[in-house]
Amino acid sequence: MKKVLIKNARIVNEGTIMEGDVFIENGIIVEIADSISAKSPDLTMIDAEGNYLIPGIIDDQVHFREPGLTHKDTIETGSRAAIAGGITSFIEMPNTNPQTTTIEKLQEKFDLAKNSSYANYSFMFGGTNDNLDEILKVDPKTTAALKLFLGSSTGNMLVDDAKVLEQIFLKSPLMIAVHCEDEATIQKNLAECVERYGDDIPIELHSKIRSEEACYISSSRAVALAKKTGARLHVFHISTEKELKLFDNKLPLKDKKITAEVCVHHLWFNDSDYQKKGTLIKWNPAIKTKKDQDALLKALLDGRIDVIATDHAPHTKEEKKNVYTKAPSGGPLVQHALPAMLQMHHQEKISLEQIVEKMCHNPAILFQIEKRGFIRVGYKADLVLIDLNAPWAVQPSNTVYKCGWSPFDGVTFKSRVTHTFVNGQLVYKNFKFMPFTQVAEQLTFDRK
Structure with missing residues (x-):
């Protein structure tokens, strides 16, 4: 063509x-x-x-599980599902197996994508407690950002050494993207629930274990550290109303040093959905209350939240149906994120222009992506x-995820x-x- x-x-x-x-x-x-x-x-x-x-969607947070977890997803299968959902460019996360925490492993991912990806691609480099020397070698013109897990998640890459963290914030050549949940708070809450329920903790308590306070403690520390060091910070998947006070809507996006993202599942679901969906909607950070859900949408519209992403993180249905402590967090989303946001447009919650701004234009501006994210001559x-x-109903016959299911099944x-x-x-x-x-x-x- x-x-x-x-x-x-x-x-x-x-x-x-x-x-x-x-x-x-x-x-x-x-x-x-x-x-x-x-x-x-x-x-x-x-x-x-x-x-x-519309311009092709740029998803700034996906987990395509390659290498190491390819029974769940691969760059090929994940990007294929992405284009079915109108996502033409993705930025993939480093918590694979092995982790993307060396230049060598980063290049291996680029080589994989070059031969198999249906969508345009980049990857985040992973920060750890002991790889600052590798971080300093990363080329900012070819790598999307540095990803730090300030709370543990799939593939445990927790960065919990305060001195190391400050050095990373001071010296990183890349924008720093963070997963913010306070590990000490989570572990305390989890221990209390295990003592009472054992492994079979009611899923409704997920948002109490990975609580509002766990999110706020961590995100407020990250924002404070960014202000102290001057680092360029992007906070992933905001899930609580309380965190929204940390973000500004007065500056144009290109001038912001601290930015925020919300994910489709935090806009679509709230804690009343646990009863029906169970561990299928177990995410980190957790789905919170209706009040939080409404506040996230408001902040998205008023500019405190800059980007909509998916945090596509598939697991098999068999894995997800384990008891609480053994069920992994995350779910597949790239195929259905845009249809879900368009459904919210039909519900008069968000305009088409705002969807395009938050899913196409703003990721391009925020990551300084060349010649994408807009319908412009020369792009x-x-x-x-x-x-x-x-209209169409989400069902297994039209779901293209390798894991074979969707949190939107039946919608x-x-x-x-x-x-x-x-x-x-x-x-x-x-x-x-x-x-x-x-x-x-x-x-x-x-x-x-």
């Missing part, structure tokens, strides 16, 4: 919706206009039929067509992704994948 003309689209971009056409040549957007006429033997024309065209043609009025979404383009190439259309060709590219970053 060297030349592609998308006709009759409603283009959602930079706070506006305009009706028009988009012309793509060699993977680059070369013209955007009310009406474009083009003829060429190698031209492919696609009639959008009045559906909405890479990562594009998604969505039909707002094409009927009103909107669907009809076409996904990666670098100008149509890779997915109406529940069908095009034959795999290596069109995905490594993300690059506009940094000094």
Whole structure:
């Protein structure tokens, strides 16, 4: 597909919706206009039929489980599910096996993605208590960020040495992205529950074990340390109302030194859903109260929260159905994140323009990603067509995750992704994948 003309689209971009056409040549957007006429033997024309065209989504937090945990997911299977959900670029996390905590292991991941990814890719480098020398070797132009786990999670990479942590904040050449939960608070709460219930702790207590206080203690320390050292800090998956006071909505995103993300599951679910979904919605940080859920949406809309992500972290259903202490946290989300947010649009909770801002534009700005995240002339043609009025029910037959299930099983979404383009190439259309060709590219970053 060297030349592609998308006709009759409603283009959602930079706070506006305009009706028009988009012309793509060699993977680059070369013209955007009310009406474009083009003829060429190698031209492919696609009639959008009045559906909405948005920039490809950039998901800043996924766990594709490769290497080491490939019975759950791989870069290939995870990125394939991502393009089915309109995610054309992803940033993957370092808590694989082995962990991505050396330059050698980071390069191995890039090599894997180069040969297998359906979507554009980058990876975060992992920080530990003893790898500062390796952190200092990372190239900021080719690596998305440094990931620190300030609370333990899958693949235990807990950084709990205060002196080391301050040195990392002072010296990191990369933006620092953090998972914030206070380990001492969690372990105290867990011990109390184990003493009372043994391993079979009621799932409803997950949000009491990984509590509001555990989140706030850790995130407030991270923010204070960033202010002290001048580090560029991005706080992943905010889950509580209390944490929101730590973040600013007065500065434009490009000028913020401290930013925040919310995940789709924290916007969609609350603790009343544990009764029906059980450990299938066991995440770290935990799903909290309806009050927290509502506050997160409000903060997303008023600019205290900058980005919507998935924290896609699949496990098999068999693993998830273990008793509480043995059931891992995390779930698959990349295929259904955009349909879920579009459902919230139908519920009049968020506009299309705001969805695009938080899932496309802002990740590009925040990570300084080159030539992606917007529908602009000269930018890479990562594009998604969505039909707002094409209901479909989530069921195993149309779920493409390697783990075979979704936390949205049984939900009927009103909107669907009809076409996904990666670098100008149509890779997915109406529940069908095009034959795999290596069109995905490594993300690059506009940094000094």
